[in-house]
Amino acid sequence: MAKIKNLADLRKLKDQLKSKSNLGDKGGQHEDLVQVKISMATCSIASGSREILNYLVDELEKRNIDATVIQTGCMGYCYAEPTVEVTVPGKEPVVFGYVDNRKADEIIEKYIKNGILLEGIIPVNYQKIDE
Amino acid sequence: MSEYKIYLLVCGGTTCKSQAGHALAENLKTEVKNQGLSDVAQVVITGCFGFCEKGPIVKVLPDNTFYTKVKPEDAREIVEEHVVRGKKVQRLLYKDPKTDKIITDPEGMKVYKKQVRIALRNCGAINPESIDEYIARQGYEALGRVLTEMDPQQTIDIIKKSGLRGRGGGGFPTGMKWELTAASKADQKYVVCNADEGDPGAFMDRSVLEGDPHSVIEGMVVCGYCTGATQGLVYIRAEYPLAIERLKTGIKQAREYGLLGKNIFGTEFSFDIELKYGAGAFVCGEETALIHSMEGKRGEPTMKPPFPSVEGYLGKPTTVNNVETFANISSIILKGHEWFSSIGTEKSKGTKVFALAGKVNNVGLVEVPMGITLREVIFEIGGGIKGGKKFKAVQTGGPSGGCLTEQHLDIPIDYDNLIAAGSMMGSGGMVVMDEDDCMVDMAKFFLEFTVDESCGKCTPCRIGNKRLFELLEKITKGNGNREDIERLVNLGNVIKDTSLCGLGQSSPNPVLAMIRNFPQEYDAHVVDKKCPSGVCKALMVYEIVAENCVGCTACARACPVGAITGERKEIHTIDKSLCIKCGACMDRCKFNAVIVN
Ligand SMILES: Cc1cc2nc3c(=O)[nH]c(=O)nc-3n(C[C@H](O)[C@H](O)[C@H](O)COP(=O)(O)O)c2cc1C
Ligand code: SF4
Numbered sequence: 186m187a188k189i190k191n192l193a194d195l196r197k198l199k200d201q202l203k204s205k206s207n208l209g210d211k212g213g214q215h216e217d218l219v220q221v222k223i224s225m226a227t228c229s230i231a232s233g234s235r236e237i238l239n240y241l242v243d244e245l246e247k248r249n250i251d252a253t254v255i256q257t258g259c260m261g262y263c264y265a266e267p268t269v270e271v272t273v274p275g276k277e278p279v280v281f282g283y284v285d286n287r288k289a290d291e292i293i294e295k296y297i298k299n300g301i302l303l304e305g306i307i308p309v310n311y312q313k314i315d316e
Numbered sequence: 317m318s319e320y321k322i323y324l325l326v327c328g329g330t331t332c333k334s335q336a337g338h339a340l341a342e343n344l345k346t347e348v349k350n351q352g353l354s355d356v357a358q359v360v361i362t363g364c365f366g367f368c369e370k371g372p373i374v375k376v377l378p379d380n381t382f383y384t385k386v387k388p389e390d391a392r393e394i395v396e397e398h399v400v401r402g403k404k405v406q407r408l409l410y411k412d413p414k415t416d417k418i419i420t421d422p423e424g425m426k427v428y429k430k431q432v433r434i435a436l437r438n439c440g441a442i443n444p445e446s447i448d449e450y451i452a453r454q455g456y457e458a459l460g461r462v463l464t465e466m467d468p469q470q471t472i473d474i475i476k477k478s479g480l481r482g483r484g485g486g487g488f489p490t491g492m493k494w495e496l497t498a499a500s501k502a503d504q505k506y507v508v509c510n511a512d513e514g515d516p517g518a519f520m521d522r523s524v525l526e527g528d529p530h531s532v533i534e535g536m537v538v539c540g541y542c543t544g545a546t547q548g549l550v551y552i553r554a555e556y557p558l559a560i561e562r563l564k565t566g567i568k569q570a571r572e573y574g575l576l577g578k579n580i581f582g583t584e585f586s587f588d589i590e591l592k593y594g595a596g597a598f599v600c601g602e603e604t605a606l607i608h609s610m611e612g613k614r615g616e617p618t619m620k621p622p623f624p625s626v627e628g629y630l631g632k633p634t635t636v637n638n639v640e641t642f643a644n645i646s647s648i649i650l651k652g653h654e655w656f657s658s659i660g661t662e663k664s665k666g667t668k669v670f671a672l673a674g675k676v677n678n679v680g681l682v683e684v685p686m687g688i689t690l691r692e693v694i695f696e697i698g699g700g701i702k703g704g705k706k707f708k709a710v711q712t713g714g715p716s717g718g719c720l721t722e723q724h725l726d727i728p729i730d731y732d733n734l735i736a737a738g739s740m741m742g743s744g745g746m747v748v749m750d751e752d753d754c755m756v757d758m759a760k761f762f763l764e765f766t767v768d769e770s771c772g773k774c775t776p777c778r779i780g781n782k783r784l785f786e787l788l789e790k791i792t793k794g795n796g797n798r799e800d801i802e803r804l805v806n807l808g809n810v811i812k813d814t815s816l817c818g819l820g821q822s823s824p825n826p827v828l829a830m831i832r833n834f835p836q837e838y839d840a841h842v843v844d845k846k847c848p849s850g851v852c853k854a855l856m857v858y859e860i861v862a863e864n865c866v867g868c869t870a871c872a873r874a875c876p877v878g879a880i881t882g883e884r885k886e887i888h889t890i891d892k893s894l895c896i897k898c899g900a901c902m903d904r905c906k907f908n909a910v911i912v913n
Contacts, residue, residue, distance in 0.1 A: 258527015
């Protein structure tokens with residue numbers, strides 16, 4: 186990994202990372218990829234998010250859906266863990282709560298494949314300070 | 317299956333549901349079906365919007381229209397007007413309470429988004445194990461600017477002007493603390509991040525470290541530059557394995573990029589961070605005890621002054637700050653102190669993260685601007701009390717704080733107001749209690765914790781708290797009297813006045829606040845020997861109502877101690893001297909003949 190020797194280095198790296206879009210390991214055309222984020226903090230893992238992570242990674246692969254699955258920290262909805270946020274290209278992110286394997290399957294089949302919203306989505310109730 | 321054109325999102329949060337939100341959703345579904353729109357529009361029940369006061373809520377997508385206080389009868393109008401004709405139903409739109417103006421644009425609907433995320437800005441948004449994602453969101457930009465474009469004093473001035481105060485509980489102005497360390501002359505100085513988080517029910521710091529470790533690392537390096545320290549230490553409890561892992565990964569990545577180590581950003585400044593593990597003692601969160609613990613000594617507090625800023629770790633000037641305090645730093649530098657100080661109240665700026673727990677629907681991690689009311693946090697963001705029960709009190713500041721009641725719900729939350737109300741901000745634990753919680757029992761719970769956690773160095777705290785606990789136990793057993801309450805108050809005040817550290821000085825706060833706010837409840841325990849909330853077992857009396865008893869003998873067979881006697885088909889009785897108040901008889905009786913007083 187190249188060292189960052191000055192502010193210009195950092196900014197260059199940032200721009201590169203941004204244009205690659207921000208996430209995951211697939212590099213390149215992230216803008217057209219479905220992005221799946223899974224909350225993986227202590228509380229989420231305790232409610233089974235690791236299993237959901239594995240399930241989603243396997244199933245998205247099996248069903249030939251081009252998506253990146255990444256782990257994040259606590260989204261704050263501890264009452265509804267495990268939580269999963271899905272961003273379909275061109276749309277606002279949607280948060281799903283109380284995700285189990287059945288729900289994860291529905292998320293793939295209904296929401297990711299067909300854009301149909303499911304019951305129980307969690308409205309975002311905070312303001313972001315950036316963007 | 318194909319995509320719908322219009323979505324009607326109906327809030328399925330507990331509060332909305334109880335206000336006929338369920339019937340509303342059903343009506344909307346029926347209307348959509350009856351009007352032959354099943355292929356065009358879909359009704360979706362969602363989680364809580366955190367805006368319960370104006371519920372039930374209906375949000376229409378994709379145009380983001382927000383309808384408030386919608387009644388089941390309004391379903392037809394929404395479907396006919398909005399879905400069919402594409403016209404908004406004016407009377408149901410949200411009106412700004414101050415200007416009475418109708419708000420239609422989604423931007424204006426920010427009002428219902430009561431949370432503002434600064435410390436949690438990346439939590440749940442990025443992969444905490446990827447420094448690249450942090451950098452892509454302007455990570456380390458603040459550090460770069462500080463190191464290459466600003467001198468330490470300029471940076472300290474920004475932090476001072478921002479009004480940031482320590483988030484670990486005390487609320488000491490952060491900029492001033494840094495200035496003190498900067499002014500101390502020494503060959504070596506340290507930055508310490510306090511990640512001990514011992515307050516029961518609190519998990520803010522853990523979440524920040526697990527969700528966004530780089531924000532804390534960046535804040536620490538900035539602090540090092542400002543104060544002249546070259547070594548950082550994170551004191552973290554060993555019970556936080558995931559936070560430790562993520563922090564270690566973060567430190568490793570930062571070193572690889574040269575953001576930790578020698579000559580950061582090509583400057584003369586060098587800084588590195590090391591982890592120190594705590595065994596999870598509450599008192600080790602106190603800064604002097606924490607420093608002793610890091611030095612390998614017993615985790616006992618010592619007198620201040622000298623303050624750590626003058627004489628801290630290994631006798632050198634040390635800045636101790638909380639995790640959340642550090643997590644705020646880079647945003648302040650990037651967005652400016654004017655921006656930060658525009659959020660909050662006069663003397664408390666920015667936001668505070670709270671771990672909302674207890675008898676509230678939406679248990680979770682929330683970050684709210686200072687000055688928000690408890691009512692908004694508990695009844696809006698928190699979605700109200702579980703099971704539709706009645707709110708009784710909320711404990712802030714954990715075992716050092718006090719309970720706040722109905723009358724405090726509308727005061728703006730900040731450091732000073734909470735102290736004036738007899739509690740404190742603390743590190744951010746917020747435990748909500750309902751009508752089923754007994755205030756004597758609660759006080760006992762917190763004292764049991766402090767008795768366990770007292771380091772034992774000074775007598776008032778070591779012995780005094782134990783006596784307080786025993787008095788409370790006496791009361792919950794039904795052996796208390798009025799003088800005992802007086803004793804609690806007197807002894808509590810003595811402990812506060814004579815203890816060495818913050819633990820002892822604040823340990824009587826919960827019981828004192830509960831006596832102050834719920835005098836009737838304490839009276840009921842000592843005078844009437846009754847526990848109004850039905851928690852204190854010793855004060856409960858199980859009895860059989862003669863009129864209802866059919867003599868089926870089910871209760872007698874259920875009683876594990878043989879306290880119930882009576883012949884078949886005859887009225888049974890409970891021998892109170894034998895009864896252990898387990899309630900087995902009551903559970904078993906099919907005729908409601910067993911009652912409890
Ligand atoms: C008994 C006791 C426990 C404390 N526990 C913590 C803790 O867990 N985390 C913390 O940051 N501060 C804790 N503090 C406060 C620290 O002593 C210190 O004030 C704080 O870490 C300073 O950081 P800040 O200015 O950023 O808040 C505790 C204080 C006392 C008296
Ligand atoms: S007040 Fe309690 S915890 Fe603090 S030094 Fe004294 S005995 Fe130890």
